[in-house]
Amino acid sequence: xxxxxxxxxxxxxxxxxxxxxxxxxxxxxxxxxxxxxxxxxxxxxxxxxxxxxxxxxxxxxxxxxxxxxxxxxxxxxxxxxxxxxxxxxxxxxxxxxxxxxxxxxxxxxxxxxxxxxxxxxxxxxxxxxxxxxxxxxxxxxxxxxxxxxxxxxxxxxxxxxxxxxxxxxxxxxxxxxxxxxxxxxxxxxxxxxxxxxxxxxxxxxxxxxxxxxxxxxxxxxxxxxxxxxxxxxxxxxxxxxxxxxxxxxxxxxxxxxxxxxxxxxxxxxxxxxxxxxxxxxxxxxxxxxxxxxxxxxxxxxxxxxxxxxxxxxxxxxxxxxxxxxxxxxxxxxxxxxxxxxxxxxxxxxxxxxxxxxxxxxxxxxxxxxxxxxxxxxxxxxxxxxxxxxxxxxxxxxxxxxxxxxxxxxxxxxxxxxxxxxxxxxxxxxxxxxxxxxxxxxxxxxxxxxxxxxxxxxxxxxxxxxxxxxxxxxxxxxxxxxxxxxxxxxxxxxxxxxxxxxxxxxxxxxxxxxxxxxxxxxxxxxxxxxxxxxxxxxxxxxxxxxx
Numbered sequence: 153x154x155x156x157x158x159x160x161x162x163x164x165x166x167x168x169x170x171x172x173x174x175x176x177x178x179x180x181x182x183x184x185x186x187x188x189x190x191x192x193x194x195x196x197x198x199x200x201x202x203x204x205x206x207x208x209x210x211x212x213x214x215x216x217x218x219x220x221x222x223x224x225x226x227x228x229x230x231x232x233x234x235x236x237x238x239x240x241x242x243x244x245x246x247x248x249x250x251x252x253x254x255x256x257x258x259x260x261x262x263x264x265x266x267x268x269x270x271x272x273x274x275x276x277x278x279x280x281x282x283x284x285x286x287x288x289x290x291x292x293x294x295x296x297x298x299x300x301x302x303x304x305x306x307x308x309x310x311x312x313x314x315x316x317x318x319x320x321x322x323x324x325x326x327x328x329x330x331x332x333x334x335x336x337x338x339x340x341x342x343x344x345x346x347x348x349x350x351x352x353x354x355x356x357x358x359x360x361x362x363x364x365x366x367x368x369x370x371x372x373x374x375x376x377x378x379x380x381x382x383x384x385x386x387x388x389x390x391x392x393x394x395x396x397x398x399x400x401x402x403x404x405x406x407x408x409x410x411x412x413x414x415x416x417x418x419x420x421x422x423x424x425x426x427x428x429x430x431x432x433x434x435x436x437x438x439x440x441x442x443x444x445x446x447x448x449x450x451x452x453x454x455x456x457x458x459x460x461x462x463x464x465x466x467x468x469x470x471x472x473x474x475x476x477x478x479x480x481x482x483x484x485x486x487x488x489x490x491x492x493x494x495x496x497x498x499x500x501x502x503x504x505x506x507x508x509x510x511x512x513x514x515x516x517x518x519x520x521x522x523x524x525x526x527x528x529x530x531x532x533x534x535x536x537x538x539x540x541x542x543x544x545x546x547x548x549x550x551x552x553x554x555x556x557x558x559x560x561x562x563x564x565x566x567x568x569x570x571x572x573x574x575x576x577x578x579x580x581x582x583x584x585x586x587x588x589x590x591x592x593x594x595x596x597x598x599x600x601x602x603x604x605x606x607x608x609x610x611x612x613x614x615x616x617x618x619x620x621x622x623x624x625x626x627x628x629x630x631x632x633x634x635x636x637x638x639x640x641x642x643x644x645x646x647x648x649x650x651x652x653x654x655x656x657x658x659x660x661x662x663x664x665x666x667x668x669x670x671x672x673x674x675x676x677x678x679x680x681x682x683x684x685x686x687x688x689x690x691x692x693x694x695x696x697x698x
Contacts, residue, residue, distance in 0.1 A: 178297075178355070178357070179297055179306075181351070181355035181356075182294070182297045182355065182356055182357075183294070183297075183306055183309060183310070184351070184355075185249070185290075185293075185348065185351055185352040185355055185356050186290040186291070186293055186294045186310065187309065187310050187313040188313075188344065188348050189249070189252070189256075189286050189287070189290055189348055189352075190287060190290055190310065190313065191313050192256070192341055192344055192345065192348075193256075193283045193286065195320070195324070195340075196260070196279070196337070196338070196341055200221060200222065200225075200325065200337055200338075202325035202326050202329060202457045202468050202471060202472050203325055203328075203329045203334040203337045203468065204218050204221060204222075204454070204458065205458070205461055205468065206329050206333075206334045206468060207221060207269075207272070207334050211266075211267075211268060211269040211272065213269040217269045217273075218269070219579075219580075219583055220269075220273045220276075221269075221272060221273060221276055222454060222579060223383055223576060223579065223580060224273040224274075224276040224277045224280065225276040225277065225279055225280040225283075226280060226572050226575050226576045226579070227277070227280065227379060227380060227383050227576050228276075228277040228278070228279075228280030228281045228284065229280035229281075229283050229284050229287075229568075229572045230284075230379055230568075230572035230573040230575070230576050231284075231375065231376035231379045231380065232280070232281050232284035232285070232372070232376065233284045233287065233288055233568040233569040233572060234371075234372065234375060234425055234566065234569050235368070235369075235371075235372035235375075236248065236252075236284045236285045236287075236288035236289070237288040237292065237568075238368060238372075239285070239288075240285075240288050240289040240292050241292070244358045244359070245289040245292045245293045245296070245356075245358070245359050246289070246293070246352070246356045246357065246358040246359070247289075247358070248285050248286075248288065248289035249285075249286060249289035249290055249293065249352055249356060250349060250352060250353060251282075251285055252282050252283065252284070252285030252286030252287070252288075252289060253282070253286055253345055253348055253349045253352065254282070254345075254349060255278065255279075255281060255282030255285065255286075256279055256282030256283055256286055256341065256345060257282075257341060257342055257345030257346060257349070258278075258282075259275050259276075259278040259279035259281075259282055260279060260338045260339065260341035260342055260345065261338070261339070261342060262274075262275035262278065262279075263275035263276060263279060263335075263338040264335035264336065264337075264339045265335070275338075284568070287568050288568060291548070291567070291568065292359075293356060293359065294306055294310065297357075310545060310548075320479075323472040323473055323475070323476070324340075324472070325337055325468065325472055326457075326467070326468040326469035326470065326471055326472025326473065327469050327472065328340065329468045329469070330467055330469040331469075368416075368417070368420050368423055370416050371413060371416050371417050371420065371423060371425065374409055374412050374416055375413050375425075377409050378406055378409035378410045378412075378413055379406075379573060381402050381403075381405040381406035381409060382402075382403070382406035382577060383576050383577065383580050384402050385399050385402035385403045385406060386577065386580030386581050386583075386584055388402060389584045389588075414427070425566065429566075433661045433662070433663060434499075434500075434550065434661065434662050434663050435551060436661050437500070437503070437657065437658045437660075437661030437662035438499070438503065438547055438550040438551035438658075438662060439547075439551055439566070439567070439570045440654050440657045440658055440661065441503040441506070441507060441543060441546075441547045441550075441654060441658045441662075442543070442547035442548070442551065442567060442570045442571050442574070443570050443571070443573075443574040443654070444507060444510075444574070444650055444653075444654030444655075444658075445507075445510070445540065445543040445544070445547060445571070445574070446570070446571040446572065446573075446574030446575045446578060447574040447575065447577060447578025447581075447647075447650060448510060448514065448578060448647040448648075448650050448651045448654075449510055449536060449540045449543070449647075449651075450540075450571075450574075450575045450578065450579075451575065451578045451579040451582050451583075451647075452478065452536070453475070453478070453479070454579065455582065455583075455586070455640070455643065456474075456475060456478060456533075457471045457472065457474075457475060459521075459636065459640050460474045460475075462632070462636050463524050463632070463633065463636045463637065463640075464524065464526065474526065475533075477529075477530045477533035477534050477537065478533040478534075478536065478537045478540075480537065481534065481537035481538040481540065481541040482537060482540055482541045482544060483541075484541065485537075485538050485540075485541025485542055486541055486542075486544065489502065489541075489542055489545075489546070493505075498664040499546065499549070499550040499553075499662060499664075500658070500659065500662035500663065500664045501664070502542055502546045503542075503543065503546055503547060503550065503658050503662060504655050504658050504659045504662075505539075505542060506539045506540070506541075506542030506543040506546065506547075507539065507543065507651050507652070507654050507655035507658060508539070508652075508655050509535050509536065509538050509539030509542070510536050510539035510540065510543070510648075510651045511539075511648050511651040511652045511655060512536075512539075513532045513533065513534070513535035513536025513537070513538070513539060514532070514644050514645070514647045514648035514651060515532075515644070515645070515648045516531055516532030516535060516536075517529060517532035517533070517536065517640075517644040518640075518641045518642075518643075518644035518645040518648060519532075519641075520532065521637055521640040521641040521643075521644055522633075522634070522637025522638055522640075522641050523637070524633055524636075524637060532644075539651075547567075547571075548567050548571075550662065551566070551567050578647075578650075582643050582646065582647060585642055585643055585646050586639045586640065586642070586643045587610070587639075589635075589638055589639040589642045589643075590610060590635045590636065590638075590639040591610055593631075593634060593635040593638050593639065594609055594610055594631060594635050597630070597631050597634060597635070598631060609631065
């Protein structure tokens with residue numbers, strides 16, 4: 153708790169000097185009620201990522217079906233975040249927070265008890281719906297409870313806690329899957345959800361948008377259908393190919409519904425998505441950074457554990473530990489940003505720096521992916537993880553700053569929708585790239601392989617399995633290492649291309665004047681040993697690296 157309070161130190165005049173003030177007890181409880189549910193959401197996603205191979209083997213599911221364990225959750229999540237934000241503004245953020253917690257907790261029980269992959273994916277969709285209600289209400293509550301410098305510090309703490317979830321998720325997931333079985337990756341949410349429901353019902357104060365009128369039901373339905381068609385097309389391409397009439401129809405449906413969504417929103421007096429905010433270049437740039445972060449870095453939290461299990465033949469528990477260089481910066485970097493960079497870089501500079509680090513890290517991973525040496529991968533994971541640590545909280549903070557706090561629910565919905573839509577599309581698109589590259593390598597290396605054995609081999613490589621098809625014999629290692637190495641090299645380079653394009657766009661769109669650096673002010677320091685007070689004036693504020 154002391155570490156959290158220190159994040160909120162702000163200058164307040166007292167007598168002749170300046171003394172740091174601390175947040176109120178209610179603010180700290182609100183921060184706890186917002187951050188722990190967000191922690192649950194991210195922890196659950198990363199636990200499940202490590203558990204996918206075990207889920208596929210237990211429920212006899214192929215790669216496309218196990219892909220939906222991630223996609224069903226994120227699709228429902230992303231599709232409902234915007235309407236969830238509107239519901240929070242209209243009916244109350246506390247009420248939606250409690251409903252989301254109850255739904256998420258109940259769905260976790262359903263997922264853990266699911267006997268088939270179909271029921272598991274249905275439970276994951278319900279879980280995603282609860283998470284959407286929960287996160288939109290949580291971020292809107294956070295924006296309502298904190299203003300000014302406190303808001304920046306609150307989002308830094310929130311980002312740090314999310315980083316902790318991402319850090320321990322693969323490790324906890326590996327341990328739980330290996331020692332207790334994958335259902336406990338879902339059951340672990342139940343006691344936390346019950347505890348937070350009780351605390352939130354007492355500690356969180358109700359708030360809403362006084363101007364909110366009605367819920368944009370038409371926009372919500374069309375937006376969900378648009379995202380569903382797009383994701384379905386990207387997942388279907390693994391099995392059908394880009395020339396498939398089914399895939400082309402799904403892509404056309406996504407485009408048509410997207411146009412329809414814009415038309416529907418323009419006819420609303422108070423739309424679920426107010427397009428007027430997209431005239432602000434800073435808001436657009438922050439969401440570009442948010443989208444690129446979600447589409448390029450967040451999928452790595454799923455693909456890298458699969459890479460370690462496929463290429464290195466590691467168990468889930470070990471694969472989770474191997475993720476530490478990637479996820480540890482998500483905890484450490486947000487604190488370093490507030491302490492060392494926030495008064496030197498504007499929001500524009502921080503977002504661009506985060507995307508640049510992500511690009512460099514992904515390029516390094518691509519350069520060494522086919523060498524199958526963990527020591528060569530560590531550097532790329534550290535650099536990419538550092539970029540993720542900057543983007544995780546900073547993208548949300550900059551975007552929320554550009555929106556009036558009365559529409560905090562909508563702002564949270566937009567930010568969350570962009571992030572999780574990016575994760576859905578990024579995961580599906582990178583999965584399609586990986587699948588097609590692996591399949592082409594298998595076809596080239598084993599041209600005489602039967603269709604049955606080829607399908608079995610590709611399934612094993614894609615799902616993290618290490619069991620060889622019976623007819624391959626001694627050629628198994630060559631096929632496995634070459635196919636996986638080339639597949640992941642293409643995946644990393646593709647993600648790097650998106651990140652560098654986003655860095656250029658972010659630099660051009662975000663205005664440094666609208667995202668100023670935090671100013672360092674003189675503080676009166678109390679020497680606890682000598683009981684003497686002395687004033688310390690920091691060196692002149694360095695120039696803003698915009």
